[in-house]
Amino acid sequence: MRRLNRVFLYDDGAARALKIEEIAKYLRKKLIKVGVEVRGNPFAFYLLQDKVSDYARKIASIKIQDATKKWSSEQEPLYGEIEYEKKMILGKTRASGVLYDGLELQRLFFEVIPGRERSLQFVHIVFSNRLFATWDEHERRYHARVNLCGIPSIISTTGVVEAPAKPRGYYLLRQQYEMLGKDLLELKNSFKGAFIDYEDLRLTEVMKGYAMQSVFYSLVGDPFCQDKGCRLYNAHWQEELIFAQIESEYEFCQRHMSFLEELNEY
């Protein structure tokens, strides 16, 4: 088990319903001897003003246009796309809906973190509303993700809504709604509570678990657990996610509780 020095939390335009300070407080309770620091916007924290355009261009160029085609570094962003990313970096908009290559996005965040803080002893967690996906070589397509553990870890408040699958019945009804031109928000209301939605009041509670996945990634090299009731369970369905993060009778399985106890004894 690795020693952890500090946890840093960033806000890359995450959903307004997300209370990062509450997550920081939660982590401080779980990781008694590890400092937790809230740093705000990662670009505002590290990036010099004259680099904003440069990074806006880089982020605009990692958009995924077609989920069945792997991102290519030859993609040239349009002026309007760069301007949009500038607004995102400067915190002037939180309008999300663009899909990014997750590994490339993580690489760009990695670039702005100073070398002296790039270590597994430091847990960098970026909460973002950007939706990102990773390429699956076998299926030859992108898959949307909730989180990507690395340096930094990125957790998407859009990904937590879109990536884990909603109940099957939702998709069957949605198909009918789309054909009939009916309002999809009406459909959502009839499945209210069955999945985490945008600006969901349960979002902060759910994100605590994903933050702990990032912590365990640094701690033991594996962010996940097979136990469906453990917060570290890698949910692929909304039902599983809600159970693991909210409804389960316990937060962590015995094994992961032991790790935390050992960490707090250091």
Add this chain to the structure above:
Amino acid sequence: MNKVTIRHPGERILDELGIPYKKVNQGLFVADGPHACSKLIASACDSGVKFANMTVFDDLVLREGGRVAGVVINWTPVSAMPREITCVDPVALESELVIDATGHDAQVVKKLEERGFIKTKGFGAMWVERSEDLIIEHTGEVHPGLIITGMAVATTYGLPRMGPTFGAMLLSGEVGAQIALEKLRGNAKIK
């Protein structure tokens, strides 16, 4: 459609133009399509817009560096005539700015693409919750002299669609107009 839906905050435009509407749900409103459209057209005319009815967009007017400086149009009936006798000179309209509000077709942007000045991404899949905000945020100048609004924005940048709801169209148009005014003021053409 006889009815049009508008999501919040698009109802502000309906209020400004005196278009009657009803609330369906929290954040969702519905208006009569013909009434809304006629008020929009009337408001545009009252503001000084001149409509060139029965015309088609034919080509762009380009200046140095590929700057868009107007459009070339022709009368729609000309396109219905036999090709051998459609040697009717088109009409060039020069302007400081062109606004492409041609919807999914993004006709003006596509013409620019034909000439190799830009590469459009094609509109994306439907994503009701995210699409409208994205369209508004991406509204603006896509190429010197060319502003895009509405669904032309989606086609240009490959953004998701929102389905049959029109709030973002109204707001995107407003943003496009504001950007146009700023540019024209910047060029000291209007006070």
Add this chain to the structure above:
Amino acid sequence: MSTEKIEVKEDKTIKELVGEMSLSSAPILLELDGEIFYPDENYDRKIQAGNRLTVIPIIAGG
């Protein structure tokens, strides 16, 4: 895949190392002497016999 520590047996480049371990297309970071970096940005970097590297896989969830 989990974090893996390896000891380099002979002098080589990073590119040669990842090739031998079939990690060229795997999403990973490498750690050497406390420095963490992307292997594909350091392909020409030379490492020596006796160097200890940590292979850090990047893991996606959801």
